[in-house]
Amino acid sequence: MSYYLNPLDVTALPSWKALEEHRLAMQHFNMREAFQADPERFNELSVSCCGLFLDYSKNLITNETRALLVNLAREAGVEQAAHAMFNGEPVNASERRPALHTALRRPLGDSLMVDGHNLMREVHGSLAQMTDIVGRIHNHLWRGYNDKPITDVVNIGIGGSFLGPQLVSEALLPFTQQSGVRCHYLANIDGSEFREVTANLNAETTLFIVSSKSFGTLETLKNAQAARTWYLARGGSEEKLYRHFIAVTSNKQAAIDFGIREKNVFPMWDWVGGRYSLWSAIGLPIALAIGMHNFKDLLSGAYSMDQHFLHEPYERNMPVLLAMLGIWYHNFWGAQSYAFLPYDHYLRNFVKHLQQMDMESNGKSVRQDGSPVSCSTGPVIWGGVGCNGQHAYHQLLHQGTPLIPADFIVPVVSHNPVADHHEWLYANCLSQSQALMLGKTRSEAEAELRAKGLAEAEIARLAPHKVIPGNRPSNTLVMESISPGRLGALIALYEHKVFVQGVIWGINSFDQWGVELGKELGKGVYNRLTSYESSAAEDASTQGLIDYFRGRHRG
Numbered sequence: 138m139s140y141y142l143n144p145l146d147v148t149a150l151p152s153w154k155a156l157e158e159h160r161l162a163m164q165h166f167n168m169r170e171a172f173q174a175d176p177e178r179f180n181e182l183s184v185s186c187c188g189l190f191l192d193y194s195k196n197l198i199t200n201e202t203r204a205l206l207v208n209l210a211r212e213a214g215v216e217q218a219a220h221a222m223f224n225g226e227p228v229n230a231s232e233r234r235p236a237l238h239t240a241l242r243r244p245l246g247d248s249l250m251v252d253g254h255n256l257m258r259e260v261h262g263s264l265a266q267m268t269d270i271v272g273r274i275h276n277h278l279w280r281g282y283n284d285k286p287i288t289d290v291v292n293i294g295i296g297g298s299f300l301g302p303q304l305v306s307e308a309l310l311p312f313t314q315q316s317g318v319r320c321h322y323l324a325n326i327d328g329s330e331f332r333e334v335t336a337n338l339n340a341e342t343t344l345f346i347v348s349s350k351s352f353g354t355l356e357t358l359k360n361a362q363a364a365r366t367w368y369l370a371r372g373g374s375e376e377k378l379y380r381h382f383i384a385v386t387s388n389k390q391a392a393i394d395f396g397i398r399e400k401n402v403f404p405m406w407d408w409v410g411g412r413y414s415l416w417s418a419i420g421l422p423i424a425l426a427i428g429m430h431n432f433k434d435l436l437s438g439a440y441s442m443d444q445h446f447l448h449e450p451y452e453r454n455m456p457v458l459l460a461m462l463g464i465w466y467h468n469f470w471g472a473q474s475y476a477f478l479p480y481d482h483y484l485r486n487f488v489k490h491l492q493q494m495d496m497e498s499n500g501k502s503v504r505q506d507g508s509p510v511s512c513s514t515g516p517v518i519w520g521g522v523g524c525n526g527q528h529a530y531h532q533l534l535h536q537g538t539p540l541i542p543a544d545f546i547v548p549v550v551s552h553n554p555v556a557d558h559h560e561w562l563y564a565n566c567l568s569q570s571q572a573l574m575l576g577k578t579r580s581e582a583e584a585e586l587r588a589k590g591l592a593e594a595e596i597a598r599l600a601p602h603k604v605i606p607g608n609r610p611s612n613t614l615v616m617e618s619i620s621p622g623r624l625g626a627l628i629a630l631y632e633h634k635v636f637v638q639g640v641i642w643g644i645n646s647f648d649q650w651g652v653e654l655g656k657e658l659g660k661g662v663y664n665r666l667t668s669y670e671s672s673a674a675e676d677a678s679t680q681g682l683i684d685y686f687r688g689r690h691r692g
Contacts, residue, residue, distance in 0.1 A: 144643030187626035206461035229647035238413035282377035294348030297411025340371035352391035438625025456633035576607015
């Protein structure tokens with residue numbers, strides 16, 4: 138029986154038991170001493186692929202640790218699971234369907250048969266449709282209701298229909314100069330966001346992309362309706378609405394009923410989850426921002442990482458190594474959160490995308506077969522752009538009580554060099570990871586204060602506050618510069634990392650039932666807020682807050 142129907146209890150595997158014993162032996166492992174003892178540690182614990190370089194030498198590991206972690210990945214069936222996913226088997230067991238985001242970046246000429254149907258024809262048909270519309274907009278052949286060319290595109294979507302495209306279009310901003318199109322994102326149902334997004338737009342030259350699988354997602358539908366009202370109030374007509382609205386959805390008829398032409402409705406497939414969908418027509422705003430050539434380079438970079446993940450031995454397999462290091466800290470060292478620290482302004486929203494990718498995928502408490510998990514799953518993902526974080530939460534990383542592993546991400550070359558700013562940015566990235574590893578001992582703190590001429594009593598008072606424990610783990614991912622291909626590889630790297638961890642824990646990384654309950658309850662709360670119906674909420678707290686709203690709201 139396939140792994141996704143009958144997952145192993147990972148904690149009962151011999152490799153898990155071996156890691157538990159190894160963890161006890163590593164209790165007093167010291168990275169400072171490890172680097173002093175082994176001058177080849179950096180070379181042995183680093184790997185490069187797909188334009189990315191990973192230094193994972195600043196971790197609480199030895200070569201033996203790596204071997205044990207790799208053994209766990211093999212024993213838990215990661216290789217079989219990966220091939221099952223890539224081959225279109227129903228790895229999303231609860232919804233009985235495959236997870237084939239990897240098919241979206243496979244090259245022309247590939248074939249992928251699922252239930253007797255070659256999915257690659259649909260994939261490349263959608264890419265051809267995207268190429269046509271992007272070309273028409275960029276060449277000013279697509280025009281608004283007053284025959285003016287499109288200058289602004291507003292993507293209306295939420296979750297994966299928003300976070301991934303926003304990340305990529307912002308990260309690749311240096312590649313947008315030739316498109317002549319500005320991209321904006323509208324996600325929240327908060328009217329303030331709608332007002333801010335549309336405040337400086339011209340209805341004559343604005344195109345809206347409505348991205349919703351059902352064409353009924355509350356936030357997206359409400360914003361689409363608001364956009365339609367906004368367009369009509371500024372001189373647009375129903376007859377020419379098709380010039381200003383495109384849809385990405387599986388509910389083609391609902392989009393047509395909205396006023397969108399059938400040929401301008403792009404497909405969404407059940408076998409692509411929202412948080413993995415930026416490679417599909419959900420990425421249309423990306424393509425409009427950076428052009429189809431660059432969008433295809435993005436796909437190519439992700440495909441290169443796919444091949445690396447499938448074929449590289451696990452000892453040098455970047456997604457597997459990152460995944461197993463995460464398992465090591467979460468399940469054997471008790472780390473409950475993980476920090477991502479990109480040192481590039483254009484990657485400032487990378488953490489938001491990773492939060493959804495990781496926590497929506499692996500925030501589960503039952504295994505694929507519905508049985509309870511036997512170990513902790515899904516750490517909290519957080520972080521932000523450096524150097525800003527150094528003046529905020531890095532204090533907790535350095536001197537706080539929790540163990541929080543971190544990934545630093547930094548390019549060697551900036552797209553916008555200013556004096557020696559980038560050298561300082563890169564230096565800060567490296568020094569932060571170095572400080573996490575080295576720390577500062579009591580004797581070093583005392584010597585530092587003594588060198589400043591402080592009295593011994595004052596040294597004794599201040600020294601404890603200046604001690605930094607160190608020995609805190611981090612990875613550093615470096616790339617030459619941010620390009621479409623390298624960014625595609627970087628995003629795919631973390632997709633596969635999340636998948637591997639899901640396999641280890643035996644959970645389904647491709648459903649998200651926990652998201653649905655709040656949506657269901659929200660309908661009832663809304664009805665009570667607006668209709669003053671007599672039925673009460675199921676709890677006094679919710680009812681009290683409804684009453685508070687009713688008593689003070691001026692709609």
